[in-house]
Amino acid sequence: MACVRHVGPYHTIGKAFGKLLAWAGPRGFLRFPETQVLAVYHDDPDAVEESQLTSSACITVPPGTPAGGGAEAMVIPGGLFAVAHVEIAADQFGAAWNALMEWLSTSGYQPDDRMCYEVYLNDHEAHPERKFIVELCEPVRPL
Numbered sequence: 001m002a003c004v005r006h007v008g009p010y011h012t013i014g015k016a017f018g019k020l021l022a023w024a025g026p027r028g029f030l031r032f033p034e035t036q037v038l039a040v041y042h043d044d045p046d047a048v049e050e051s052q053l054t055s056s057a058c059i060t061v062p063p064g065t066p067a068g069g070g071a072e073a074m075v076i077p078g079g080l081f082a083v084a085h086v087e088i089a090a091d092q093f094g095a096a097w098n099a100l101m102e103w104l105s106t107s108g109y110q111p112d113d114r115m116c117y118e119v120y121l122n123d124h125e126a127h128p129e130r131k132f133i134v135e136l137c138e139p140v141r142p143l
Helices: 014-027 090-104
Strands: 002-007 037-041 054-059 081-088 109-111 116-120 132-142
Touching: 002 014, 014 054, 081 090, 090 109, 090 132
Parallel strands: none
Antiparallel strands: 002 054, 037 054, 037 116, 081 132, 109 132, 116 132
């Protein structure tokens, strides 16, 4: 992954995506549909002050791609995840995550310490209702 870090409220990560896309475009890394776009969340919003939350705007890049020029390299660890596939408006992300976490509380699994993330599956600007089609990915382990 190539990523641009963002510190602040999670819902303002769009600024980091703007920087990432400006970095990736001239380097030829925006090759949709094979390029995946993700938002990675590093902190628990219930434990970290909103102004200090850290997230990363990311895209997949070929292995060995050098970082620099404003982007960092990151590897997202694999493993077991609870995944919610949702089609939501921009103001529904929090509710979608809350629903996933509510389901998780009765699933026989619990969150673990790996990063959670969102995988964006469409260009919401091209959606007839301007909705995001997203996979919410919460790392889990059995209870």
